[in-house]
Amino acid sequence: MDFENNLRNIKESISRAKEAGAVIRIGPELEIPGYGCEDHFLEQDTVTHSWECLKDLLLGDWTEGILCSIGMPILQDSVRYNCQVFCLNQRIIMIRPKMCLANDGNYREFRWFSSWTLKDHLVDFHLPDTIAEALSQESVPFGFGYIQFLDAALAAETCEELFTADAPRIGLAFNGVEIFTNASGSHHQLRKLNLRMDAMKNATRFCGGVYIYSNHQGCDGGRLYYDGCSCVAINGDVVAQGSQFSLKDVEVLLAQLDLDAVSSYRGSISSFREQASRKSKISFVKVPHKLCQTFNLRMSPSSPVKIRYHVPEEEIAFGPSCWLWDYLRRSGASGFLLPLSGGADSSSVAAIVGCMCQLVVKVSYVPLALSRSKLRRFIAQYALCSNLTDIRNGDEQVKADAIRIGHYKNGDFPTDSKEFAKRVFYTVYMGTENSSDATRNRAKNLAEEIGSWHLDVAIDSVVSSLLSLFQTLTGKRPLYKVDGGSNVENLGLQNIQARVRMVLAFMLASLLPWVHNKPGFFLVLGSSNVDEGLRGYLTKYDCSSADINPIGSVSKQDLRSFLRWAAIHLGFSSLADIEAAPPTAELEPIRSNYNQLDEVDMGMTYEELSVYGRLRKIFRCGPVSMFQNLCHKWCGRLTPSEVAEKVKHFFKYYSINRHKMTVLTPSYHAESYSPEDNRFDLRQFLYNSRWPYQFRKIDELAKELDRDSALLPESNGQGEDGVSESGNGSGMGVVVAGSENPKAGL
């Protein structure tokens, strides 16, 4: 919805493309209003402002000599479409509405757009009056088709169309289209990039052709981080790949392609030739303009590159830290405050903020003394820029934002990440009588390594004031279980401590900047992870309630490997210690014979929780099919009755606590097993937590299976993950695929 800024970025990208001699420039999906406007797409204003911005572009000389594909919403016969508008030499030459809308998971495009279904001809679209007058152009071809230039044919796909079974490009390739563009709004998810890259490689491997893919990058005002990685592929090879994580507003990726290689490649595949000869004709628009240059030695085609994939630990570090930076610079806040317990979760968040500070300093300031080889190492490590000069110069926008947020004066700017962290990051340890020196010291050491402004506060006096007030009101004072109290008393005492921390965190975040003579406020960071959310092992409205949470959809398992990675690669060595410590809430008194531990409290391990979480969400398992799946997975280790007890225990607590998901702090979406209730995992929050029907079925099955398994030989289950993408356990069949390996498919 930031039209002004978006238009500025579009113009910047076109000028840089032109400067580099490009003849085609493609931007991401719906780039004029932004991809994530959601219900703002229902407002007529959004469409009108998009036309106004397009008019501005067309009236300038931006499209002179360069084919620009610009994304925006368009109303045609009162129906709204998600469109790519092709512009050249101040004219609109074709509009291509999206045909396969994205409507799974985080996507709800059908709520705002209709898919274009007319495939046999292009229609005449009458441009809005103001545009028609300004351009002296009344109408433009609209629909499914391609643009036939004098020397090449080009057509668009839009994001999801890359992933659909019946992809538009197939028929287009048979019609001789050599160049495909894809304007995309695709979000980051751990371990997802290879799906996208494989789709692109395969698209051009099977049909031949050039694929130019452009994606948004950054936080679009919501929980998603669009992870860029724009790229260009030809005949199955990627020849240019942009950064996946970056703090920059504009990144231009360039490639030079030899279109003769496309016809030669296609001509070499007999089956392609056969199918192309039987093609159905697709409509096209003729444009008397040349895109290509004849052979010359000044230009050489881009060579295949090795695709860069970050390991998941790097994805956890860079994705959320770039998201946090975008959020911070656009929210008007002056920094972050984190309640830091010295445990794995809040320490992961602290490390991510530390990583953000390192990136900001590295992108806004590169010491000139850095040698070329060190610079290359730097680029390889952070994969932030594709261009040495870019990075050498530093990014002016990042620098300007850092100066504003860090309140630097007299021409100063951040040159040291710890010094920058001291300005924009408060951490606070809020201890009680139940806290240990070990966690207190871990928090302090980590804060020192990161450079945050660290406070160590004792909150016992606040807790005991509340208890005294309660005693005055009721005449009773609750006791911990270890001191003879009931479960209710024990829980009440834990929750007072947890909630006091939340109140204090918000108070400090709003008032500490004032104490330090800084304008503005700090945002409170939350640090509950996906597993405790799913199990409900958190106090509603304690520190799990914050302004934003960078790790809310990351599992404990992934966080622990992130901590091990970050101890080495981010240079926060105390994280190794933190990772090795057993997770504890420290809300109950420690006694010689009692020490509160998460996994004991929860009645399940984090590893088990991770398995339940994936089966529930990714594999769409209800209680019975989860039980069936786990009987296979844990076969030999647990009896069916033991599996049944575990599954029932999980579903009981999941359903009792589901209401907590409705108030989950907005979190970075990183995983497809996220239980986030508001946008991604839509389910009721009041259940019959006894699940009488489902649990009875499980019990019946377990009884039967216990009998059967007593007769079976011992087996070790299905190994590590034990869950296959192709089945959820119910209705199993045997599939034998033809293969030279006799064990395959059995």
Ligand SMILES: Nc1ncnc2c1ncn2[C@@H]1O[C@H](COP(=O)(O)OP(=O)(O)OC[C@H]2O[C@@H]([n+]3cccc(C(=O)O)c3)[C@H](O)[C@@H]2O)[C@@H](O)[C@H]1O
């Ligand atoms: N169906 C429903 N719909 C809407 N709201 C409902 C509800 N049922 C209860 N509630 C509300 O929710 C409250 C119960 O939730 P809550 O107050 O959270 O209380 P509760 O879930 O009973 O207890 C918190 C749990 O989290 C554990 N904990 C706390 C802090 C840190 C950690 C850690 O990870 O280390 C663990 C703690 O040991 C305990 O097991 C009720 O008092 C009621 O107000």
Ligand SMILES: Nc1ncnc2c1ncn2[C@@H]1O[C@H](COP(=O)(O)OP(=O)(O)OP(=O)(O)O)[C@@H](O)[C@H]1O
């Ligand atoms: N002693 C403390 N000082 C500051 N913040 C705390 C303290 N104890 C808990 N918190 C905050 O409350 C959140 C929830 O507490 P909880 O005990 O559930 O920790 P957790 O979810 O296991 O996370 P962690 O691994 O960070 O301890 C923590 O992530 C942290 O932000």
Ligand SMILES: NC(=O)CC[C@H](N)C(=O)O
């Ligand atoms: N905008 C879209 O069409 C999204 C498509 C696809 N599901 C993705 O994540 O990339």
